[in-house]
Amino acid sequence: MRITILFVLLFISGNLFAQKDPYQTTLQSLCDVLLSTQINESSDPNFGALVCRSTNPENHPIHSRAAEAVYPFAVAYKLTHKVQYRDAAIKLGNWLVKIQETKGKNAGGWSESWPDPEQKGWHGTTTDQLISLAGAYTILKPWLNAAEIENWNQSMNAAADYIVATFPLGNINYNPTGAATLLYTYKVAARPKERWLIKADSLMNNSTLNFVTNDNFLSGEGKGIDQGYNIAQSIGYIALYALLKDDPRIKQIAANLLKTHRLFVYPNGSIDNSWGTRSFKWNYESGTKTAPGVYFSFALLADMDPQFGAAGLKCLEYLNTCAMQDGWIGYGPHAANHSSSSPPCNYSTFARAQSIALAIEYGAKTKAREKALLPAQQLSWYQFFPDIKVAVIRTPKMMATVSAYGEIRRYPRESVCRGGSITNLWYDGFGKNGFLQSSSVSAYDRIEAMHMPVEKNLLPLTSRIEFTKDTAYYANIFEAEGEMDVLQETDHVKVSTVGNMQTIKGVESASSYLLTNRFYDSYLVKEITVKGESQQYNIVEPIVKDKGTTLRLKNDSTVIIKTAVPNEEWELKVLNSTVPYKITLGKDADRYWSPFPGVEAYPVVISFSTGSAAPQTLKIALGKK
Known part of the structure; x- marks a missing residue:
């Protein structure tokens, strides 16, 4: 009898494990390696930050954008209820708030080239950091003390105001990202401002959708088209904006764009960005090193075409079987052979974790996503x-x-x-x-x-x-x-x-x-x-x-x-x-x-x-x- 019960328990446990969502298991895996690099000494001025393992071109830098992992940590906590993810997210979020610019022309922003005392670095990535902080805030608020709640809200308000004042800027991916960020922040901040919504609408309709070409590419990366940034960032944020605003017109535009870009998903689940304007950062796994990743683009639009869900899973399979290097996302198939690229920078790892977290939180729930054949499989x-x-x-x-x-x-x-x-x-x-x-x-x-x-x-x-x-x-x-x-x-x-x-x-x-x-x-x-x-x-x-x-x-x-x-x-x-x-x-x-x-x-x-x-x-x- 005991043997029978044990067999049944093992059978049930095995099936539950087999059926576990691959997005969730991948997110937890990426969060675990990121968490292993967190500074946990409270006396350290960068308490809560994540240390990059790479030594080239910098020796173990602390990237300000790595704080985007605050949202993946929070989602991992929501899924698992493991307090180490919650505590890591709160420490990382507090560090992000602490290093925000408070003076000068970039007040409210975060410099990607941190520390940046002369404010000469790139601050456009403020939108990436803000949307992560806002996403984490909704999950972590019950565990934030009163001072943290106020500090996070002040930080979100200042960053949103910075985006309103300075966007559009740079390549086109910042425009749909900024639009989704402002709309998202408006929904979660304690003191939202109407001008955020006005700017979000302008960034989406005037500075993004006006640049859709006749072939359903999005032009504006280096004044041209970059498959990698489009599929791994811009299309996903157009889709998120449409979902947050419940706008079927914009969602359909995102789906039309993705139908073109899916042609560049190769049979093994890799992304071809050999020809785009920023292919100097091409990686097979998501098309480009530093964008969030293709996973949320496919997941958020999975109900629009069965191929989208199937493509997301195929790309996730490539990530897990072909792109990992000691638990981190590497630069490519042979990067581990070269000290210049090994260990890899943590950018791809925290960026993909953010994309996968968005896929989990906002992805369309469809049971048919595994069955459709991608164009590359035809x-x-x-x-x-x-x-x-x-x-x-x-x-x-x-x-x-x-x-x-x-x-x-x-x-x-x-x-x-x-x-x-x-x-x-x-x-x-x-x-x-x-x-x-x-x-x-x-x-x-x-x-x-x-x-x-x-x-x-x-x-x-x-x-x-x-x-x-x-x-x-x-x-x-x-x-x-x-x-x-x-x-x-x-x-x-x-x-x-x-x-x-x-x-x-x-x-x-x-x-x-x-x-x-x-x-x-x-x-x-x-x-x-x-x-x-x-x-x-x-x-x-x-x-x-x-x-x-x-x-x-x-x-x-x-x-x-x-x-x-x-x-x-x-x-x-x-x-x-x-x-x-x-x-x-x-x-x-x-x-x-x-x-x-x-x-x-x-x-x-x-x-x-x-x-x-x-x-x-x-x-x-x-x-x-």
């Missing part, structure tokens, strides 16, 4: 966005993004790769995550210094055409004005880009190129034609190098690629060429690494010379042997 389709010159292609064995997007008005030419190159290539069964080729910035520079580690002189992960003339380096990836065309042929999708070989500063050469990528069911063919002057050209094809991946020359035209999986081989082969060529493996291999998207690659270089201005063509096939 075969044989493509989508071309001619206005931004980006194509995404799905074949039975591959998924790829090709970009000629050239928005460089705010961020420099070298901050992104383009020129018709494949900027992301997933191949079913290749390596640990399926990434066969990736991309990175054309020249690594710490555009947002506090978020980008100090690195050596890195080379781009992006496949490219290049040559050097009189010490000047030219490549197709610097071309911002290339023209792209996409056609469905009988047995493949053809993506062609015409452009001019340019320097990093945009100086044009006398050489032009035609780069055609043909996507068949299980392999692709790259056809490169150059013309205009006699040069020594290189075609560089970096291959993602997971642990156990090897490359070797089979003969003068063929490279065999093996992964750690036994008896699995891929092949890069020169099919034909109008000029003699030579294949070289591994030149400058140690420079083929980038913190964003956290990938190492191994270069295959195909060299050839043109003896005249006449066009010369070389064809390469890449796929499973």
Whole structure:
């Protein structure tokens, strides 16, 4: 009898564990590692703050934005009733209130570059901190003493007034975030102000929704489009604003935006942001390092389309199985191999915890979210966005993004790769995550210094055409004005880009190129034609190098690629060429690494010379042997 009862109890317990919401288990896991870094010595001037484990570019900094974990801690307490989360949230919230600016032009704000005695840092992230403080306040108020209640309310009021006075500012993600923050704070603060609602309405309707493009992208990240920030922040806050205001029109706009952006969720649950204006911070897990994360965007709109809920779970699966590094969210698949990126900064961890907490609190409750097939899980389709010159292609064995997007008005030419190159290539069964080729910035520079580690002189992960003339380096990836065309042929999708070989500063050469990528069911063919002057050209094809991946020359035209999986081989082969060529493996291999998207690659270089201005063509096939 005792054995039977024990079996029943174990069966019930096991089923309850299996059925536990993955959002909740992930939130608790992230909160636990964040909590382990909290300063708990009451005599410490930063009592309650979280210490970052990273030593590059700063040595164990205390980021003011890490106080956004106050809301995830509070939600974790609400779910578990574990007092350590409640107490951690209160200590962290009190620290956030304590470090708020009280004087000067930024009074009411928080500097992201904290401490910031001269107030020269960026204060736009005040909206991220305020919405976290306001969200935590509603949960923690019964455990705050009278002085804390007053201090938190004064802080929320001052921050809301700062947003009213200074927004819109910066990139567009701040506008929907600010709108949702002001509306949220109005609902919870002890002394709300009507002007917060007026400003919230303006930030949403005049400074956000007016920038929705015909293709349902949101323009305004660096004066252009950034898939990562859109899907991991802006769309989620448009949705939250709509829910808080009970506005079905705005909710539908958010859903329409998400329908476009979901096309860039790859089959393994990663997010492709290889082409966006701020792809210099691209990570596979959420599209960008410092935004909240894709989870609340999908969860808040799950009742609008079954694919949204399914996408959220698939992305959460990638987070938990492919993105974790000792309990923290890492920069990418190979980041742990590099001291510059290991241990990782805590930004992604506390930001994702906030997103997941919002998903838990405000996500649509739907039972069908696991069943829908994402676009990436459906075969044989493509989508071309001619206005931004980006194509995404799905074949039975591959998924790829090709970009000629050239928005460089705010961020420099070298901050992104383009020129018709494949900027992301997933191949079913290749390596640990399926990434066969990736991309990175054309020249690594710490555009947002506090978020980008100090690195050596890195080379781009992006496949490219290049040559050097009189010490000047030219490549197709610097071309911002290339023209792209996409056609469905009988047995493949053809993506062609015409452009001019340019320097990093945009100086044009006398050489032009035609780069055609043909996507068949299980392999692709790259056809490169150059013309205009006699040069020594290189075609560089970096291959993602997971642990156990090897490359070797089979003969003068063929490279065999093996992964750690036994008896699995891929092949890069020169099919034909109008000029003699030579294949070289591994030149400058140690420079083929980038913190964003956290990938190492191994270069295959195909060299050839043109003896005249006449066009010369070389064809390469890449796929499973």
